[in-house]
Amino acid sequence: MSADVLSPAARLRGLKPDWISDPKVWRTEVLAGLVVALALVPEAISFSIIAGVDPEIGLFAAFTMAVTISIVGGRRAMISAATGAVALVIAPLNREHGLGYLVAAVILAGVFQVVLGALGVARLMRFVPRSVMTGFVNALAILIFMAQVPEMTDVPWPVYPLVGAGLVLMVFFPRITRVVPAPLVSIVILTVVTVAAGIAVPTVGDKGELPHALPVPGLPDVPFTLDTLTTVAPYALAMALVGLMESLMTAKLVDDITDTHSDKTRESIGQGIANIVTGFFGGMGGCAMIGQTMINVKVSGARTRLSTFLAGSFLMVLCIVFGPVVSDIPMAALVAVMVMVSFTTFDWHSVAPRTLRRMPAGEILVMVVTVAVVVATSNLAIGVVVGSVTAMVIFARRVAHLADVTSVTDPDGGQVVYSVTGELFFASSNDLVTRFDYAGDPDRVVIDLSATHIWDASSVAALDAIETKYAQRGKRVEIVGLNEHSTLMRERLGGALAGNH
Numbered sequence: 001m002s003a004d005v006l007s008p009a010a011r012l013r014g015l016k017p018d019w020i021s022d023p024k025v026w027r028t029e030v031l032a033g034l035v036v037a038l039a040l041v042p043e044a045i046s047f048s049i050i051a052g053v054d055p056e057i058g059l060f061a062a063f064t065m066a067v068t069i070s071i072v073g074g075r076r077a078m079i080s081a082a083t084g085a086v087a088l089v090i091a092p093l094n095r096e097h098g099l100g101y102l103v104a105a106v107i108l109a110g111v112f113q114v115v116l117g118a119l120g121v122a123r124l125m126r127f128v129p130r131s132v133m134t135g136f137v138n139a140l141a142i143l144i145f146m147a148q149v150p151e152m153t154d155v156p157w158p159v160y161p162l163v164g165a166g167l168v169l170m171v172f173f174p175r176i177t178r179v180v181p182a183p184l185v186s187i188v189i190l191t192v193v194t195v196a197a198g199i200a201v202p203t204v205g206d207k208g209e210l211p212h213a214l215p216v217p218g219l220p221d222v223p224f225t226l227d228t229l230t231t232v233a234p235y236a237l238a239m240a241l242v243g244l245m246e247s248l249m250t251a252k253l254v255d256d257i258t259d260t261h262s263d264k265t266r267e268s269i270g271q272g273i274a275n276i277v278t279g280f281f282g283g284m285g286g287c288a289m290i291g292q293t294m295i296n297v298k299v300s301g302a303r304t305r306l307s308t309f310l311a312g313s314f315l316m317v318l319c320i321v322f323g324p325v326v327s328d329i330p331m332a333a334l335v336a337v338m339v340m341v342s343f344t345t346f347d348w349h350s351v352a353p354r355t356l357r358r359m360p361a362g363e364i365l366v367m368v369v370t371v372a373v374v375v376a377t378s379n380l381a382i383g384v385v386v387g388s389v390t391a392m393v394i395f396a397r398r399v400a401h402l403a404d405v406t407s408v409t410d411p412d413g414g415q416v417v418y419s420v421t422g423e424l425f426f427a428s429s430n431d432l433v434t435r436f437d438y439a440g441d442p443d444r445v446v447i448d449l450s451a452t453h454i455w456d457a458s459s460v461a462a463l464d465a466i467e468t469k470y471a472q473r474g475k476r477v478e479i480v481g482l483n484e485h486s487t488l489m490r491e492r493l494g495g496a497l498a499g500n501h
Contacts, residue, residue: 032300033310035184045207050087055208058082060215061283066312068274070305074266075251077302079292093235100221106285108236110275117268131363132387135370141346151335159332166336181300183337190333205327210319215281243287245381250288362394396427403428405435415444421451424459432462450481460493
C-alpha cells in the first residue's frame with residue numbers, strides 16, 4: 001500500500017515510536033528507569049549537601065530535570081538531574097545570599113542555555129578531538145570510583161563483603177538471564193539480606209530525609225531588581241556553561257555507545273528549558289548525569305525517552321510512597337553499582353600497552369592532560385577545555401613545521417623562484433619571513449604559492465613584510481599561484497597590515 005492511500009489509523013501507527021507496541025522494550029525501559037531512580041536518591045541528596053540546601057531540593061531537581069528533559073531533550077535515554085558540578089558552582093551563592101538567589105540563578109542559567117543553544121553552541125563540539133573524548137571518559141570513570149571511596153572509608157566491616165557480593169551478582173547474574181537488570185537484582189538482594197539479618201550498615205536514609213509530597217511551582221523569593229540580576233548572573237552563566245559542556249559531552253558519549261545520532265542543538269535548548277522548569281519548582285538545577293546515564297544505557301540497555309521519564313517519576317514515587325523501604329537500602333548496594341559503572345565506563349583499550357605503542361605522543365599527552373585536569377579539579381568541563389586547547393596547540397606546532405620554502409635561481413642570475421609548500425597560518429607564517437635571502441637575491445624575486453593556502457591575516461601580514469624587505473633593497477617581488485580564497489584574502493587585507501612589522 002502506498003503512503004498516499006494509508007488509512008488515518010495506519011498513519012497514526014506510523015507516527016508512534018517503535019517501543020509503544022514492543023513489550024520487550026517496555027520491560028527494559030521500565031526496569032532501567034527503576035534502577036536509575038534508586039541510584040539517583042543518594043546522589044541527589046549528596047549534591048544537595050554540597051550545595052548547602054535541604055535534601056528535598058536536590059531530589060526535586062532530579063525529578064523535574066529528568067521528566068522535562070525526557071520530553072524536550074535531544075538525546076534519548078540520557079539522564080539529567082542535580083549534579084555535583086552544578087552544585088559546586090552555585091554553592092557559594094546559596095551560602096552568601098540564600099536559597100531564593102540560588103533558585104533565581106537556576107532559572108537564569110536555563111535562559112542562558114536556551115539562548116546559547118539557539119545560537120548554535122552545540123556546533124563547538126566538533127572541535128573536541130577524539131583524544132580529549134577518551135580522556136573525558138577515563139576521567140569520568142575515575143571520578144565515579146573516587147566518589148565511592150568515602151562510602152567505603154571508616155564504615156562497619158560488613159560493608160566490604162556486601163560491596164563484593166554486589167559486584168559478583170552484577171558480573172554473573174547476566175549469564176543466567178538479562179530479563180531483569182543485574183543492578184536491580186543486586187540492590188534488592190542486598191537490601192533483603194541486610195534487613196532480614198539486621199546488619200547495621202549505612203543506608204540511604206542516613207543521607208537525609210526524603211520528601212513527603214510533590215514540589216509546588218512558585219517564583220523565587222528575591223527582590224526583582226537590577227542588583228539581584230547582577231548578583232546571580234555570574235553564577236548563572238557559569239552554571240549554564242558547565243551544564244552545557246557536561247551534557248553535550250555525555251550526549252556524544254551516548255551517541256558512540258548506541259551508534260545513533262542526537263540533536264545537540266535541541267539538547268542544549270532542552271537543558272535550558274529543564275533548568276527553567278526546575279527553578280520554578282524550587283529545585284537546585286542540574287545537567288546530564290554521566291554515571292546514571294551509563295547505568296541506564298550501558299548497564300541496563302535503555303534506548304528511549306521512556307526510561308528517562310520513568311527515572312524521574314519513579315524517584316518521586318519511591319520517595320513519597322515507598323520512603324521507608326528506600327531508606328533501608330544499604331549504601332553498599334549502590335556503591336557496588338557505581339563501581340561496576342566505573343569499571344565498564346573506563347576505556348581500557350586506550351591504556352593497553354599495544355595501543356600506547358602505536359599512538360602518537362601528542363595524542364597520549366592530550367589524553368593524560370584531560371584526565372589529570374579533570375581529576376585535579378573534579379570538573380569535567382574544565383578538563384575538556386584544557387584538553388582541547390592542548391590538542392590545538394600540539395596540532396598548530398605540528399602543522400607549522402609542514403610549511404617549507406625551496407629556491408631555484410636562474411642560470412643567468414637574473415631571477416630567483418621560491419616555492420612555498422604547506423599551510424600558511426599564524427604558527428607557520430611567523431617563520432616564513434626568515435626563509436628569504438633579502439640581501440643576496442637578484443633584483444627579481446618570484447614567490448610561488450600554488451602548493452599552499454593562506455588561512456589568516458598573519459599570513460597576509462608575513463607576505464607584506466617580505467615584499468617590504470625586498471622593496472627596501474630596490475628589488476621587485478611577484479607572488480604567483482594563489483588559489484581563489486587566498487587571492488581574495490590578500491586583496492582584502494594586503495597592505496593594511498604592513499604597519500605591524
